[in-house]
Amino acid sequence: MSEQHSRARHRRGRKALAAGVPLALTASGVLAYGTDLGLFGADAQQRAAAATAAAPAWATATADGFASVNSLGQNGTYGGRDGQIVTVKTQADLEKYATAAEPYVIVVAGTINMNPVGKEIKVQPDKTIVGAGTSGHIVGGGFFLGQGVHNVIIRNLTIRDAYQGIWNDKDHDFDAVQMDGAHHVWIDHNELRHMADGLIDVRKDSTNVTVSWNKLSQNNKTFGIGWTENVKTDITVHHNWIRETEQRNPSTDNAAHAHLYNNFLEDVAGTDIKSSYGNYSRGKTKMVLENSYFQGMNNPVTKDSTATLVQKGNTFVGTSGRNESGGTAFDPKSFYGYTLDRTADVPALLKSGAGPRSSIGTTSAAAAGTKAATTLTVAKDGSGQYSTVQAAVNAVPANNASRVVIAVKPGTYRETVKVPSNKPHVTIQGTGGSRKETVIVYNNASGTPKPGGGTYGTGGSATVAVEADDFQARNLTISNDFDEKANQNLSGHQAVALRTAADKVFLDGIITEGDQDTLLLDTAAKDRLGRVYMKNSYVTGNVDFIFGRASAVIDRSVITLKKRWDGTSAGYVTAPSTAANRKGILIANSAVNGDVSASSFYLGRPWHAGGDATLDPQTTVRNTTLGAAVKSTPWTDMSGFSWKDDRFAEYKNTGAGAGGASGDRPHLTDAQAAGQEVADWLGDWTPTAS
The missing domain is CATH 2.160.20.10 (Single-stranded right-handed beta-helix, Pectin lyase-like)
Known part of the structure; x- marks a missing residue:
């Protein structure tokens, strides 16, 4: 169903997705990044045996x-x-x-x-x-x-x-x-x-x-x-x-x-x-x-x-x-x-x-509709098949028809990783007892010079870039540790940790760390659908650090606000660049907070990439605990485009940063909220760990 250009456009999703709210999130308005597995409990914990067994x-x-x-x-x-x-x-x-x-x-x-x-x-x-x-x-x-x-x-x-x-x-x-x-x-x-x-x-x-x-x-x-x-x-x-x-x-x-x-x-x-x-x-x-x-x-x-x-x-x-x-x-x-x-x-x-299903309890290709996963192991100490994550990605056959799990042993992997569009069904999974034990990190920024000339640009700065459909990542940290203070001479300080430009991307139990432009959720092209589902995860940043044109859900996660390089507190959580008639960014059942000044962060602003007036940016934040850092007027304009002409709304948020409905703070009605749930974003896709 097409959506008209207003804030009240919704449809009921056809499939339900379990989206239980952790009591730890709803009970506290003072959550910040720092804990690891304890916040999300057993649903987020990934044991090494399970990781390698696929x-x-x-x-x-x-x-x-x-x-x-x-x-x-x-x-x-x-x-x-x-x-x-x-x-x-x-x-x-x-x-x-x-x-x-x-x-x-x-x-x-x-x-x-x-x-x-x-x-x-x-x-x-x-x-x-x-x-x-x-x-x-x-x-x-x-x-x-x-x-x-x-x-x-x-x-x-x-x-x-x-x-x-x-x-x-x-x-x-x-x-x-x-x-x-x-x-x-x-x-x-x-x-x-x-x-x-x-x-x-x-x-x-x-x-x-x-x-x-x-x-x-x-x-x-x-x-x-x-x-x-x-x-x-x-x-x-x-x-x-x-x-x-x-x-x-x-x-x-x-x-x-x-x-x-x-x-x-x-x-x-x-x-x-x-x-x-x-x-x-x-x-x-x-x-x-x-x-x-x-x-x-x-x-x-x-x-x-x-x-x-x-x-x-x-x-x-x-x-x-x-x-x-x-x-x-x-x-x-x-x-x-x-x-x-x-x-x-x-x-x-x-x-x-209702009743027993032929697809449950069996791994046969006829019943399950898929082949058993292939597992490739990565270890810095040489005990795996590969010593870098990119080497394992390179080993995935082009146009592979079945799941390949890249099991990454604990360690810090200072490299950039790209999963090209011709290598779908890839899972990168840390095998440690904590998502902090396996870290993929690099420090490119938009203005960083490239070998051979030019600069990387925002998208090219990503530590991990995913261009292949049906990608999954779990139990690891993806970081961009670009030192903005030490590189004030560079023209572009955007430094992406993770960029996705694909459909059916499942990010489960991960940490993404950065400052400006941490998490770029994009699509392969403006007219292409790109759905992303992130759960039980952490995202850290300060300026537009969840952004892009994907139809993306951040569910049961912690969004941690971070001071800028000079110690000041000011920033924007989201910068959607949603195409018209698409879903944008949905933050649900989560927490937004950090060690920053009160009333210093906006929830979002409209990014009309390249000045494209046909875009219809959307962010919805619902059933989420908002810390005192969130402004009482949580949306703002960007590059001459008014947020009021696009799609920004809240629903039943709690915490010191929450506030009542007004012309500067739109709230969904119950009827509207019924069409802006997780399942409405994902359509016929139910993310399943594999």
């Missing part, structure tokens, strides 16, 4: 919703991704690895018949249990997660047929997944059916649970939550297809926060199973129910007088009986980011997308 994306996937929230000493849910990937085909092997103390990614390849019937394997922390494509079946049993068990992913499995012939069975407590006091659990893309008791039981203060994209069917009790007098459970239930089930769809008892959205509850006419009720808010539960679709259900939404239930955007077709709401609940986006699909789209979306 694990498939499904083995490193992380949860969204309440399972992504930092609490109880666990920052997000990532399962066994830091451990070995093992394949099991027997109950004995499944139990061996699921009950081990070490982290594992356990791939179930085939049908495992549980003996005795009703056996529930007692899963220990730090496990991912995933079906190999659609072949992973657990028959006649399931999984039990006991007190304190945490960081568990159960994904892409079919768990079925523990049914013992008694519909309301009080004697056989055979569940697909049962939790008693567990936390940080993600149940995703499974098919659960025909069990003796419940399909999913979340009991006894279990919390930080996300249940997503499952098919739940052919059962009496679908999904029970609670069974405690305490009010502790935080749970997200989204994109589940619940059909031919009688009760607990789900029943949510004494949950502190229950967020249900984009679920499809279906009572099929003419079948033996009749729904008793649908979503039920019991006890002291606070429930938010959004954009779900109820078809043929009896009593689709019910609540106790002591519970609260807020409904938004739900659809009811052929339903009867109780449909209730009341009270105030909570704002889910104060805990994590999410994107709602249109309610009308939910039935078709879940019929095609």
Whole structure:
């Protein structure tokens, strides 16, 4: 959809991207560059073993919703991704690895018949249990997660047929997944059916649970939550297809926060199973129910007088009986980011997308759509295949069809690196325990003389230049340490650390350091799309240090403001040069601060490169903590172009540098903000680590 030339132009993205907000960012307005892995926690940490192994994306996937929230000493849910990937085909092997103390990614390849019937394997922390494509079946049993068990992913499995012939069975407590006091659990893309008791039981203060994209069917009790007098459970239930089930769809008892959205509850006419009720808010539960679709259900939404239930955007077709709401609940986006699909789209979306996927749990080219990655190692001490990063890039075959991971061992690599456009699918990844341990650095500036004559210019000054699509960088530092004070004689002081001029660039857990023009996010040409997604990262600079014409997202990151070479505090965070009808720069769920004077930095100004009046620069800063360094009028003009003629806006920012809406400080409305989320920037691309 084309956008007209005004500040209120938006569209809803078709795909959601997990964008949970780290509590460390939202709770503080005084964050500055200095810490490393601790701020972003487990989602940003990259172990050396994982770096060199180039694990498939499904083995490193992380949860969204309440399972992504930092609490109880666990920052997000990532399962066994830091451990070995093992394949099991027997109950004995499944139990061996699921009950081990070490982290594992356990791939179930085939049908495992549980003996005795009703056996529930007692899963220990730090496990991912995933079906190999659609072949992973657990028959006649399931999984039990006991007190304190945490960081568990159960994904892409079919768990079925523990049914013992008694519909309301009080004697056989055979569940697909049962939790008693567990936390940080993600149940995703499974098919659960025909069990003796419940399909999913979340009991006894279990919390930080996300249940997503499952098919739940052919059962009496679908999904029970609670069974405690305490009010502790935080749970997200989204994109589940619940059909031919009688009760607990789900029943949510004494949950502190229950967020249900984009679920499809279906009572099929003419079948033996009749729904008793649908979503039920019991006890002291606070429930938010959004954009779900109820078809043929009896009593689709019910609540106790002591519970609260807020409904938004739900659809009811052929339903009867109780449909209730009341009270105030909570704002889910104060805990994590999410994107709602249109309610009308939910039935078709879940019929095609819920349940096990052939692309999860397998590395075959036919199922995964890609070949295994090739790994090239770089080490300054000669222990790798190459001693420089550029040498490894040079070794990548031209027009390579599959991923090449350049695993860079800790050290400082003083060199410039260019990834040319004919070498796509390249990942440069540091293998150290910290992104500070692997550093690529150089000191060219725009005015630095080139060998053979001339100067480098702004783009040519980059320490690392990426011109190839589908590039990734993670767990390293990219720096330009040009000494501006010592080079006042040079005509151009712009000194780029990282330049991207490509599409689908994923920057995950990196540091980019510089002064002026640190991070140039460009496209291959003015009429070419160039999407960049940066998360869990740091960007440091002072003048226009995030700039260019790419459609770029800076998400869950720290933007650190730095004094200029002479010790003064003044600068500009962004300088977008967006083409008309394109997305510009989006800063979301992040923090902007630094050791600089109060009210000394603008959030941005419009860069009409070359005086091009057809450009329509855009920066949106939303759900971000702004330190006192940010000016109360955060946008300014540039080179004769007024920022008010372009696209600059904020939404729900916090901190000492935040401020109310005015003519000099535009804020998006809720409706406008719904079209300026991460997914709207990325379109049909979902960045995935590989």
